[in-house]
Amino acid sequence: MAQLTMIQAITNALDNALEKDENTMIFGQDVGLTGGVFRATQGLQAKYGEERVFDTPLAESGIGGLAVGLAFENFRPIPEIQFFGFVFETMDAIVDQMARTRYRTGGTRTMPITIRSPFGGGVHAPESHSDSLEGLMAQTPGIKVVIPSNPYDAKGLLLASIEDNDPVIFLEHMKIYRMSKEEVPEEYYTVPLGKAKVVFEGTDVSVVTYGYMVHEAVKAAKLLQEEGVSVEVIDLRTVSPIDVETIIVSVEKTGRLVVVQEAQRQAGVGAAIMAEIAERKRAILALKSPIGRVSAPDSIYPFMLAENDWLPDAQKIIDKVKEVIHFD
Amino acid sequence: MTDEKNNIIIDFAAHLQSVEENYKMIQILDENGKIVNSDLLPDLSDEQLVQLFKDMLWSRALNDRCTILSRQGRLGFFGPTAGQEASQLASYLAFEKNDFLLPGYRDFPQLVKHGLPLHKAFLWSRGHVEGGQFPENLNAILPQVIIGAQITQAAGVGLGIKKRGKKQVVFTYTGDGGSSQGDFYEGMNFAGAFKAPVVFFVQNNQYAISTHWRKQTAANTLAQKAAAAGIPGVLVDGMDPLAVYAVSKAARDYALAGNGPVLIETYTSRFQPHSLSGDDPKLYRDEASFAEWEAKDPLIRTRIYLTEKGLWDKDQEEDLIKQFDKDILEEVKIADNAPKQKVSQFLELMFEKPTQILKEQIEYYKNKEGD
Numbered sequence: 001m002a003q004l005t006m007i008q009a010i011t012n013a014l015d016n017a018l019e020k021d022e023n024t025m026i027f028g029q030d031v032g033l034t035g036g037v038f039r040a041t042q043g044l045q046a047k048y049g050e051e052r053v054f055d056t057p058l059a060e061s062g063i064g065g066l067a068v069g070l071a072f073e074n075f076r077p078i079p080e081i082q083f084f085g086f087v088f089e090t091m092d093a094i095v096d097q098m099a100r101t102r103y104r105t106g107g108t109r110t111m112p113i114t115i116r117s118p119f120g121g122g123v124h125a126p127e128s129h130s131d132s133l134e135g136l137m138a139q140t141p142g143i144k145v146v147i148p149s150n151p152y153d154a155k156g157l158l159l160a161s162i163e164d165n166d167p168v169i170f171l172e173h174m175k176i177y178r179m180s181k182e183e184v185p186e187e188y189y190t191v192p193l194g195k196a197k198v199v200f201e202g203t204d205v206s207v208v209t210y211g212y213m214v215h216e217a218v219k220a221a222k223l224l225q226e227e228g229v230s231v232e233v234i235d236l237r238t239v240s241p242i243d244v245e246t247i248i249v250s251v252e253k254t255g256r257l258v259v260v261q262e263a264q265r266q267a268g269v270g271a272a273i274m275a276e277i278a279e280r281k282r283a284i285l286a287l288k289s290p291i292g293r294v295s296a297p298d299s300i301y302p303f304m305l306a307e308n309d310w311l312p313d314a315q316k317i318i319d320k321v322k323e324v325i326h327f328d
Numbered sequence: 329m330t331d332e333k334n335n336i337i338i339d340f341a342a343h344l345q346s347v348e349e350n351y352k353m354i355q356i357l358d359e360n361g362k363i364v365n366s367d368l369l370p371d372l373s374d375e376q377l378v379q380l381f382k383d384m385l386w387s388r389a390l391n392d393r394c395t396i397l398s399r400q401g402r403l404g405f406f407g408p409t410a411g412q413e414a415s416q417l418a419s420y421l422a423f424e425k426n427d428f429l430l431p432g433y434r435d436f437p438q439l440v441k442h443g444l445p446l447h448k449a450f451l452w453s454r455g456h457v458e459g460g461q462f463p464e465n466l467n468a469i470l471p472q473v474i475i476g477a478q479i480t481q482a483a484g485v486g487l488g489i490k491k492r493g494k495k496q497v498v499f500t501y502t503g504d505g506g507s508s509q510g511d512f513y514e515g516m517n518f519a520g521a522f523k524a525p526v527v528f529f530v531q532n533n534q535y536a537i538s539t540h541w542r543k544q545t546a547a548n549t550l551a552q553k554a555a556a557a558g559i560p561g562v563l564v565d566g567m568d569p570l571a572v573y574a575v576s577k578a579a580r581d582y583a584l585a586g587n588g589p590v591l592i593e594t595y596t597s598r599f600q601p602h603s604l605s606g607d608d609p610k611l612y613r614d615e616a617s618f619a620e621w622e623a624k625d626p627l628i629r630t631r632i633y634l635t636e637k638g639l640w641d642k643d644q645e646e647d648l649i650k651q652f653d654k655d656i657l658e659e660v661k662i663a664d665n666a667p668k669q670k671v672s673q674f675l676e677l678m679f680e681k682p683t684q685i686l687k688e689q690i691e692y693y694k695n696k697e698g699d
Binding site: 023030056057059061064065066067068069071072073074075092093096097102103104105106107108109141142155164165166184194209215241242243244245273 | 469674
């Protein structure tokens with residue numbers, strides 16, 4: 001075991017994957033020689049060679065198409081999109097090509113591709129670098145969308161994504177890349193996709209979130225605990241598909257639900273969770289109060305000097321939890 | 329500095345002209361069936377020449393039958409191929425069975441020649457899942473619907489083949505419209521940068537549905553677009569099967585030898601609408617252009633050439649075409665007998681293992697479907 005940051009855990013996972021399966025390969029902008037702008041792939045080209053870890057021209061659509069073509073040749077590509085805000089350039093390759101291949105070919109061809117990409121706000125990045133676009137991806141049938149919140153899960157979820165025989169978008173929140181270290185086994189292990197985790201147990205209200213917001217939610221839960229409010233925090237880990245069952249079990253216990261996302265309010269993952277809960281008898285009948293939602297407002301991602309005013313945080317979660325508890 | 333001095337630093341017009349001079353159209357067999365460039369005459373046996381003509385006749389027969397089926401409402405999307413037989417079948421002839429084909433939506437003739445059972449082409453057109461279930465050993469993907477997306481994918485397949493050290497080449501087709509897409513440039517550039525063994529075909533049938541290729545670019549040829557990627561580009565008379573074959577074969581050899589990709593523009597014409605779903609060429613083509621291009625028909629010039637060589641007798645053609653049509657109709661019958669599709673089946677095709685929520689939906693539809 002070693003104490004690793006999330007970015008180190010990711011590098012370690014990629015190392016394990018390259019070692020385990022010779023069909024895996026990593027490519028993208030600047031991922032080879034330098035190890036990427038966040039150094040997620042640092043040292044991997046030196047260890048595994050340019051054949052398996054290589055730089056591409058600066059063209060996201062080309063990277064997506066390359067991944068599709070390599071998958072047709074039975075490789076297991078792990079491309080990187082340098083910042084997820086650049087994904088629009090390759091939306092066709094993801095949504096219209098990878099996501100549809102199993103379906104269009106009647107199950108005769110698959111796309112075992114894992115697209116890794118940094119995303120998320122609060123790191124003072126330039127325009128179009130910080131958006132939370134997971135809701136956009138989660139709306140697409142045929143792909144899975146995975147967002148880890150800590151180093152241990154990041155490694156296990158990434159290896160599970162790479163093992164998966166269907167396309168996975170693996171989103172890495174930039175704010176937690178080097179936020180803290182934790183024990184991460186050096187050896188290969190997986191954390192199952194599509195399975196949420198209760199990261200803080202409580203009895204009064206369930207807070208469901210993912211990514212960096214897990215940290216704000218746990219912070220809120222600890223502060224509320226001091227005030228005698230018992231909050232259960234669920235880390236979704238996979239935002240598509242959503243593990244509805246784990247949320248229902250929690251809601252049956254607490255009778256209250258608050259969903260938290262860093263993304264804007266409109267459409268999105270939070271809305272999907274609210275709808276899944278609202279239309280299931282077991283869950284809706286267990287609720288003692290309306291469902292609460294904490295999100296960013298519906299503006300374009302803000303100019304960086306103002307991003308902390310805009311982003312959801314522990315205080316906004318505390319306020320919403322109190323509102324839900326005292327709604328009448 | 330004076331203005332005059334500025335003007336002579338670079339003669340832009342001359343610079344452009346010097347680029348364009350490298351992209352003269354290659355022709356071997358002219359529209360009268362005469363060899364006009366015997367130096368480039370490809371090394372094809374009499375049997376191969378006859379087979380190529382038969383393949384082109386089959387493709388025309390398929391086009392004609394599909395046109396009827398379409399009008400009868402018995403096909404879904406159908407992109408006519410008449411006029412493009414040399415561009416499609418003579419280019420195909422240059423490739424081998426284990427080469428990897430990424431076709432556009434008008435490229436069913438090559439796909440069927442490559443090993444796709446014809447009834448699957450009909451099922452694809454009609455919108456049936458079995459149309460996409462290709463035989464496992466068929467090195468091809470489904471026809472690409474998103475124009476140009478196959479170009480970046482071809483770079484990927486080519487890179488994969490190169491990494492595996494296989495003696496194979498990738499060949500992919502798009503149209504003049506496809507050459508306007510960003511993916512067209514990205515795919516050529518990637519393949520060039522990786523020296524991937526890919527032959528890119530742009531079948532310039534002159535219209536992207538209704539928009540003439542001259543309105544889509546300032547480039548005087550589409551072949552010269554290769555120059556930006558640092559790869560060879562060749563313009564060939566797409567109505568001339570000998571020229572199309574000769575250039576395609578040379579391109580395949582070049583790519584196979586590890587030199588990287590080649591772009592080939594086949595200058596051709598589709599005699600019919602873009603599709604039989606409402607397109608009316610009279611809205612964008614003048615009447616005279618139809619007769620002008622029909623005179624260049626690849627079938628006419630090939631027939632004259634083979635007849636003069638004593639390899640073809642027009643009398644045998646009628647029976648051959650009847651037999652083609654009979655075989656085609658047999659495949660239609662197979663397509664007619666495809667099982668009814670189920671929504672539960674589509675849901676099961678989303679992932680290797682259904683997700684929590686998909687399981688609920690599969691159960692719901694299976695109950696409805698009475699399974």
